[in-house]
Amino acid sequence: MDIISDSNFSDLLTVFNTVDPHIPEYVREYDLKQGAEKAAASALFADPDTGSYPINTAADTWISACYHEKEFPGQNPGTGSLAGVVRANIHKAAAVFGVEDDVEDAVALLRAARAPVEPIDKNSDYAFVGKVGSHMARLWPIRDEDEIKEAADRFDTNRLTYLPAIRRQLASNIAKKAYELGMDPCKDLPTSIGTESGLFGFDPEAYMAEVLEQCQRVKDAEIGVVAAGLNSVFEVVDPEELAVTAEKAASLLHVLREMTGDAKHMSTSDIVFSIPPEEIDRVHKQAIHMPRGITLDAAKLAVIPIDMLEPCVGDVPMDGDDIDVDQLAERINDLSPEAKNLLLELLSEIE
Numbered sequence: 001m002d003i004i005s006d007s008n009f010s011d012l013l014t015v016f017n018t019v020d021p022h023i024p025e026y027v028r029e030y031d032l033k034q035g036a037e038k039a040a041a042s043a044l045f046a047d048p049d050t051g052s053y054p055i056n057t058a059a060d061t062w063i064s065a066c067y068h069e070k071e072f073p074g075q076n077p078g079t080g081s082l083a084g085v086v087r088a089n090i091h092k093a094a095a096v097f098g099v100e101d102d103v104e105d106a107v108a109l110l111r112a113a114r115a116p117v118e119p120i121d122k123n124s125d126y127a128f129v130g131k132v133g134s135h136m137a138r139l140w141p142i143r144d145e146d147e148i149k150e151a152a153d154r155f156d157t158n159r160l161t162y163l164p165a166i167r168r169q170l171a172s173n174i175a176k177k178a179y180e181l182g183m184d185p186c187k188d189l190p191t192s193i194g195t196e197s198g199l200f201g202f203d204p205e206a207y208m209a210e211v212l213e214q215c216q217r218v219k220d221a222e223i224g225v226v227a228a229g230l231n232s233v234f235e236v237v238d239p240e241e242l243a244v245t246a247e248k249a250a251s252l253l254h255v256l257r258e259m260t261g262d263a264k265h266m267s268t269s270d271i272v273f274s275i276p277p278e279e280i281d282r283v284h285k286q287a288i289h290m291p292r293g294i295t296l297d298a299a300k301l302a303v304i305p306i307d308m309l310e311p312c313v314g315d316v317p318m319d320g321d322d323i324d325v326d327q328l329a330e331r332i333n334d335l336s337p338e339a340k341n342l343l344l345e346l347l348s349e350i351e
Contacts, residue, residue: 002052002053002054002063002064002067002068003032003035003036003039003054003060003063003064003067004036004039004040004051004052004054005052006067009032011067011070012032012063012066012067014070015066015067015070015106015110018109018110018113019066019105019106019109019110022105022106022109024058024059024062024099024102026058026059026062026099027059027062027063029059030057030059030063035057035059035060035063038056039054039056039060040054042054042056044056044093046064046068046086046087046089046090046093047082047086047089053067053068053086053089053090055089055090055093057097058094058097058098058099061090061093061094061097061099061103062094062099062102062103062106064090065087065090065091065094065103065106065107066106066107066110068083068086068087068090069106069107069110069111070110072086072087073110073111073114074111090103091103123138124173124176124177125138125141125142125143125177126138126139126140126141126142126173127139127140127141127142127151127155127169127170127173127174127177128140128166128169128170128173130169140154140155140170140174142173142174142177142178144181145181145183148174148177148178148181148183148189149188149189151170151174152174152178152189152190152193153190155167155170155171155174155190155192155193155196156190156192156193159171159192159196167196168196168197168198170196171192171193171194171195171196171197172196172197172198174189174193174197175189175193175194175197178193185197282299283297285326285329286298286299286325286326286328286329287329288301288329288332288333289333290340290343290344291337291340291341291344294344296332296347298325298326298328298329298332299325301328301332301347302322302323302325302328304346306323308346311342311346312335312339312342312343312346313328313331313332313335313339313343314331316328317331
């Protein structure tokens with residue numbers, strides 16, 4: 001696109017709106033229609049092979065530079081490409097007419113107009129960015145020291161109500177932003193920020209004390225026993241895996257609380273004092289999240305006859321002659337709320 005092919009000059013008007021008020025006087029006085037007719041009849045083009053981007057006058061050259069930047073953004077003279085050669089020819093003509101600065105200013109303004117504008121309110125300005133229900137949300141602003149301290153105090157008070165992964169995200173984002181603003185998270189913020197974000201490393205005893213406190217808060221003696229048994233897991237886990245195992249253990253306890261609190265047929269009475277890490281992984285993979293906050297264990301559902309499961313979940317995934325429990329959990333978690341309610345009705349009938 002250039003002044004010859006831009007029949008109603010719509011592209012050029014867009015350029016003018018972008019660079020105004022930095023349009024040179026010789027361009028303002030230029031008769032576009034007559035200029036386009038003269039340019040079409042001339043033999044001076046930055047792209048002689050196609051007869052485009054006329055460079056007969058200073059105004060022609062400035063306008064062609066703007067058209068070319070709009071059509072081939074970011075090209076610089078001498079890149080070796082055809083667009084680079086055309087840009088070089090435009091700059092040579094600009095030098096002849098003494099308008100190099102005008103051309104460079106126009107090109108710079110057009111590039112600046114295309115540059116992405118960084119939002120005033122960024123995701124990094126919030127401690128939490130993620131889904132809340134079905135909507136994305138940004139919570140707990142941390143744009144300055146006062147907001148960081150407020151978010152840190154709020155975290156310190158309420159952190160045990162969040163899952164470990166959420167706690168780590170909140171604490172890490174708060175600590176990172178504090179560093180950016182010149183604060184020292186270890187001195188200026190509650191110690192829970194350093195502990196949960198990993199700044200202080202991992203302390204198994206402190207972690208277990210928190211887990212047991214969680215168990216007491218929900219008045220669940222069975223889970224308290226499970227939590228105490230996790231100590232034996234930490235004693236044999238590789239130190240490098242300790243923090244990961246601890247986070248999985250806390251998520252396991254969260255799942256178990258939901259199981260014992262909302263689904264009586266999912267009793268934990270068969271859980272013994274020691275839980276190996278592979279059992280923690282299993283619960284994570286095979287936990288099924290149902291309506292009304294109910295959590296089911298896919299391994300328990302796998303004992304239900306296939307012909308009873310199929311009306312609720314469709315084709316039951318198999319691993320040889322047995323039900324593929326991991327795939328079953330994934331399949332049920334993807335079901336609609338209506339289908340999940342149908343499955344709950346089936347379970348209540350079996351019970």
